[in-house]
Amino acid sequence: MAWMKLDLQYFAADEKTEKATPKKRQDTRKKGQVPKSQDVNTGVLLLFMFGGLFLLGGYMRDAVLNMYRHAFTYYVHQDLTQEQTHTIFVEMTMETAKVTAPLMGIAVVAGIASNLLQVGVMFTGEPLKADLKKIDPIKGAKRIFSARALVELLKSLLKISVVGVITFSIIWINKDQMMMMSQKSVEDAVSFFGTITVIMGIASALALLLLSVLDYTYQRYDHEKNIRMSKKDIKDEYKNIEGDPQIKAKIKEKQRQMSASRMMSEVPQADVVITNPTHYAVAVKYDDQESDAPIVVAKGVDFLALKIKDIARAHDIVTVENRPLARSLYAKCEIDKPIDEEFFKAVAEILAYVYRLQEKI
Template sequence: MPAEEKTEDPTPKRRKEAREEGQVAQSQELSMAFTLLFSFIMLFFLMDNILYESMQFMDKYFTDYMTMTLNNQTFHTLLLEIAKFIFQLVSPIMFVVALVGVVVGLLQTGFLFTPTSLQPDPSKLNPVSGFKQIFSKQTAAEFLKSILKISIVGIIAYFTIKGNLPKLITLSKVGVHQVVALIGNIVYSLAIKISLILILLGIIDFIYQKWEHEQQLKMTKQEVKEEKKQTDGNPEIKKRQKEKQQEMAMNRMMESVPEADVVITNPTHIAIAIKFDIDSMEAPIVVAKGKGEVAQKIKDKAEECGIEIVEEKPLARALYAQVEIDQEIPMELYQAVAEVLAYVYQVNEERRY
């Protein structure tokens, strides 16, 4: 049987679960392009300082370190000085690169912490699935992106070098500082152009990743139905629960019928059981009511318990429409109900004699 096509948009629950598992749309190309751009921008502003610090360190190296006696202690000191020097040079760039990477990541995905994605997945060690991934659509797309990036970088490098070729030819006739400055400018110009192009490609890649992620999250009609069942509850179970609740309410109501003083009927369609205790109640209350089969059960229970049944069609309809179970009757029906109760009390009094 062919698999059902995924045509439905992902539900909020599906999106939330995917996000909790770390499945979000993001472009590594965009992050790399921005970090590359800001790396070269930082180099541009720090280059003079880097060159100055490097010259100072080299001067100190040749004047101090080269003349010292090499042993374990001096060798350890020398290593620490070199490490400290390198850290001082690269730490500003590393900080900016890390900050840019975090910011670009947050702009793409928002704050995301997914411990489940850090857990080992044995299925990733499966050689069959790994082989399938090598020839997957995603792998093919990544390969094409790599070819495109290499081609674009090559074209930009070619035209940049070609445009500066006359200057490069004259390098043998100028001093070292001019050579360094010219090559530095060419490299910086090339790096900025490549970074901007990679950012453009990264934006396109991010749009593609968003689309691809949306396609992966799509659901079949059956999956949507199953999720709705899980969220709202199985309709069949809810129906059985409702029926059970109605049955329990019916049983409680029928248990109250023997406490009634009178049952007012329509006479066949409606039955209202009324109770009144002059010592504890301000007004009569309805202890049971029903239509059809329920009305018949109320009347049968009343006959079984010897409760008077009185036919009053307008009053029965009014009580059924206006009064809920365990509620007092409204003031406008006091007179009619009082007359019925008076009649019932009189009949019960006569029966005693």
């Protein structure tokens, strides 16, 4: 029973139940693992592109008509030579670029804006690194038949259905006008169908953006689920950041030992040791060449206090019992620092007593 209980505790510690820490989020972001919906990119791109067509459609139509008009009224009468062919190719390429450049610029802006909207500014090369796990057929099959793949399939079917319903509805509403286009001029028919196409595009883009909100919410939920941490992971992370508590405790203990050793080496230089008498001991030194006030060179309680008094006896340093002063000096004064002004009078009286005693000796 005992080993079963230990196993349960072990598995509970490894269960991913805790929210990711800020460091874990930062590390996953550096690896390029962020919540992101491709539907947001698609919706924003379609909205920008069809919006651009709506605003720039007249300019693009006139530019294309002028290009064809120039080609069939000017180029068609020229001799077909190598130089002339090169000239025609360069001029037509420039004109085509003038027509498509605005839309290409809009597409670039839309792509950057949609990514900034979701993940902000992020530069990382981690996703580009070679990883043999990505071509593992077993893991690939697991991805294909996973719950995530099923969700993606349902999303695709939903998007196709929504876009299909929207486009069919717009065509159905305008079916009578479409039938009448056979009686109109070519220019009117092209203009009408262009307008209908833009309307269908913008409506579909708005619908995809609405669906992308749901998809982005799901992507955030899935991302948070994937970066969850176990209690053991959090403890290990804390150890990596702060250091192993046992090692830190040993370092602090070593520092205390070194500090105590250095402090004990200063006791023989003291003028007096003020005691409790059993629990506290404070060694005080006064040298008017070094400081205007007496300096605490060592202090301690219990074992350290006994050690200070032993060293003081070994070096014939006077020990004076003053319980309230010893406690106050220990609590308020730092080692190698002058005593506070409130203790000047009491310590001066003790030092005067010690100097008189030393003169008698």
